[in-house]
Amino acid sequence: MRATYITLLLVFIGSFSFAQSNYFKMSYGFGGGVNKSYTDVYKGSFGYTAYGVFDYHITPFVTIGLEGQYGMVQGGNIETDPHNRQFVNKYTSITANVKLMLGEIVDYDKSEFLYNIRGLYLGLGIGVINNNITDIVRYKPSWAQYDPGYGPFPGVDKSLNMAVPLNFGFNYFINDGYGYMRYIININAQSNFTFGEGLDGYNDSSTKFKNYSPDVYNSYTIGFKYMLGRIKSYRKTL
Template structure:
């Protein structure tokens, strides 16, 4: 049977389209887990923040290779102030644990990185936001101003143990490493997070605003590096990875 010319042209174009589409997409794993750690800096009611540490574990569901939803648990220590140098003689050390739900959106979801080596190399840049709770355990705090201060004996109100709303805002970079089969399997992660806590539990001080400045949420910024491993079932993506 001999096909007429219009039908032959149509089948040729269809074949080229299907072939091009199949080569223009890649496969990725639906899940990843990881861990990491680093340092943090506090910005609370205490005038001078201190440096502490943060460790975390994370489990993500990959909606696409560049859009993730996940859960993250953190453990760390936040501190600030100095009984001698702080203008109100305040000082605290808090051990904390937190649990948040997070969403992250990477640059690779929007740009045509296959046309630019520069864009390809930075496709893992992302922004993210989360929501959860932070459990504060103040292990060391100055509750009463010392006798040599300008207001000796004043007792700072506040709680040593509390749970507050926790909102992390993340900016970071994922560096993807392929396995022997060409899949994006491993990730080196660098992240900076501003962690907003709503309440007065992070530093343990809850002074009335008419006596001390106390208008902003307690914040600690965390700077971490971590490792992630991708696993699970495989899905197709519309662009080459």
């Protein structure tokens, strides 16, 4: 009986340790937050961003995935902007992203602090943004202080541009009842560089207006992810 008990105990401990060193290979999630634009218009404004994401986990701390976004980017103000410009863009986008978390490159087993921040990550992506300008000032109003009635400001209301997102964020992992990493609370800051003149709908000559850098919108979001799929082993204890 004693030998049987010891054998069963060792099997239980070994099985538990094995479970702690395994992870699910996929995850999906959703979230939302606010964004702010930095474009050719003098001052950006706050808008909103909603997203859905699907990731493949090469390791628990290295992912590649797809992210789709829908939101509103806006900027300017017809009354306060120096050129009386303003715009509203109801955009959609899809990007492919790779993310590297701190847990992949540090030995967090020996430090409680490193263990707690192992979900800190950087990411880079590439994709496209579909711009849909729903409100824009193409002609200066008659009461404008300078060049009243000037226009039209060149540009298009609908366009497709390349987008490059840069991500900095944190994943907080929550285990399920079996000890697997199953749920993730995500906090993310993302800078989206768009190449083209579609984000704000203005394509003015740089000889008349400052127009030297890509149009950018930064988003600040919080979201939730669920891990699923086949199980894969990992070299570190999770």
